[in-house]
Amino acid sequence: MNITTEPQLQFLSTTQQYYEAFRDALDRIKSSTDTLKPMSTDRKRPLSTSSETPADVGIKRKKHVRTFNEVQSVIDVRKHTFSHWPLKQPTKSQMIASGFFNCNVGDRVICIYCNLICQQFILTDDPSEVHRVLSPDCCFVQSYLLFSTATTPLILNETSNVLSSCEIVPIQACNQKFVEIPKRHATFAKWPKDKALPPVDEIVKAGFFYSGAQTIVSCFYCNGSLQNWEAKDNPTIEHARWFPHCAYIRQLCGDELFQKIQQARRDQKQPHTSSSTQISIPDDNTLSKYVAARLDLPISQHLLHKYRLSIIKRCYENQLRLKLEDFPDDSDLHIACLILQKQIDVIDGKKEKIIIPYKKLQEITDKNMKEQKTLLNTIESLAEPQKSQTQAFNLSPSLNTSMCTVCLTDERRLACMPCGHVATCVPCGHSLRTCPMCRRTIDGFVRVYI
Numbered sequence: 001m002n003i004t005t006e007p008q009l010q011f012l013s014t015t016q017q018y019y020e021a022f023r024d025a026l027d028r029i030k031s032s033t034d035t036l037k038p039m040s041t042d043r044k045r046p047l048s049t050s051s052e053t054p055a056d057v058g059i060k061r062k063k064h065v066r067t068f069n070e071v072q073s074v075i076d077v078r079k080h081t082f083s084h085w086p087l088k089q090p091t092k093s094q095m096i097a098s099g100f101f102n103c104n105v106g107d108r109v110i111c112i113y114c115n116l117i118c119q120q121f122i123l124t125d126d127p128s129e130v131h132r133v134l135s136p137d138c139c140f141v142q143s144y145l146l147f148s149t150a151t152t153p154l155i156l157n158e159t160s161n162v163l164s165s166c167e168i169v170p171i172q173a174c175n176q177k178f179v180e181i182p183k184r185h186a187t188f189a190k191w192p193k194d195k196a197l198p199p200v201d202e203i204v205k206a207g208f209f210y211s212g213a214q215t216i217v218s219c220f221y222c223n224g225s226l227q228n229w230e231a232k233d234n235p236t237i238e239h240a241r242w243f244p245h246c247a248y249i250r251q252l253c254g255d256e257l258f259q260k261i262q263q264a265r266r267d268q269k270q271p272h273t274s275s276s277t278q279i280s281i282p283d284d285n286t287l288s289k290y291v292a293a294r295l296d297l298p299i300s301q302h303l304l305h306k307y308r309l310s311i312i313k314r315c316y317e318n319q320l321r322l323k324l325e326d327f328p329d330d331s332d333l334h335i336a337c338l339i340l341q342k343q344i345d346v347i348d349g350k351k352e353k354i355i356i357p358y359k360k361l362q363e364i365t366d367k368n369m370k371e372q373k374t375l376l377n378t379i380e381s382l383a384e385p386q387k388s389q390t391q392a393f394n395l396s397p398s399l400n401t402s403m404c405t406v407c408l409t410d411e412r413r414l415a416c417m418p419c420g421h422v423a424t425c426v427p428c429g430h431s432l433r434t435c436p437m438c439r440r441t442i443d444g445f446v447r448v449y450i
Contacts, residue, residue, distance in 0.1 A: 098128040100131065117354050118354070119354050132145050179431055190210060195229070279325060413449075417445060
């Protein structure tokens with residue numbers, strides 16, 4: 001793969017600016033060696049998402065190489081900024097994962113690395129997608145949000161009114177040996193007869209194969225494993241519930257069902273409320289006294305070398321007025337000053353600098369649709385000879401409807417990339433390596449909604 005040097009230099013420059021901006025704050029943050037720990041549960045245990053399964057399958061997916069690593073303490077500060085997030089959707093967990101910091105002005109957020117400022121989110125907004133689309137060169141986006149996503153290509157199909165998701169899922173299954181449905185189905189012949197199990201067809205459709213050990217099943221795509229099944233369990237829901245990052249299960253569920261599953265999971269988790277003591281501020285005079293006392297602190301005096309007194313004062317005012325508590329750490333104050341300063345510099349009195357995500361994305365979509373219509377008209381004028389070949393391939397006129405061309409049972413839900421043909425349901429599509437319509441090699445799939 002050829003790598004150009006100019007974007008890389010620009011990216012490294014952005015990373016260097018980040019460390020320069022946070023040098024003073026990071027000096028005050030205690031060093032820690034936080035590590036990610038696997039989630040456990042008493043009922044079902046996600047056993048593995050990256051290591052080899054008990055079936056000893058050796059094929060693994062290539063890992064995304066991250067060239068920018070955000071310091072854990074900065075991540076903690078970002079979480080603190082969303083302690084009083086006003087919206088139920090998008091959730092504060094979504095906002096945190098997308099790299100934004102809360103500005104404490106309504107639902108306004110900012111990325112401190114690319115200076116993208118957004119406000120007026122709606123229920124259907126995906127903050128990570130917003131960040132990816134509106135600021136693709138951001139160092140946080142490139143290191144944390146670019147996995148297997150890409151711009152949605154044109155979907156070529158006889159069916160009109162086809163909508164597609166924005167994610168192309170590549171042919172990169174962890175367990176290539178079990179991408180085909182019959183092979184996954186055959187593994188359950190060795191399932192213990194005294195152990196309960198949902199219908200095999202359903203568990204296979206959900207992407208699982210039997211590992212051969214106890215009651216452990218694993219996903220052919222993400223390598224996630226579950227055990228302790230009951231006959232009434234829904235494999236698709238359990239898969240999406242425990243492994244929401246699996247691209248296969250997201251395509252199988254579709255956006256609406258997937259979001260319902262994730263919302264139900266979030267609702268089951270009752271967040272622990274903070275036990276910190278709130279400060280009583282009955283009036284503005286009291287607030288002014290509290291702020292004046294805090295301006296004499298060493299951290300405030302230190303920050304005066306970098307920020308104006310009005311910036312530091314306003315950060316204290318916002319924190320005490322909105323949250324009724326002090327900053328958890330000196331680094332929280334430092335980043336609060338940075339966020340406020342960036343807002344002043346970027347907005348500069350021009351409200352149009354604040355992006356309204358759904359409006360901006362709609363503008364981009366409208367522009368892309370115009371380009372796609374022009375491209376589609378060109379393709380249709382050149383594709384008349386291919387239409388007769390496609391019709392000859394179909395076994396009967398009924399296959400020109402919405403039925404999968406492989407199983408003839410489920411509806412077509414996948415577009416093959418790069419050809420764009422909508423030909424199969426999700427499980428059948430991931431079993432193929434060439435398009436059933438044009439025989440072109442498949443590089444990935446896009447979920448479509450007909």
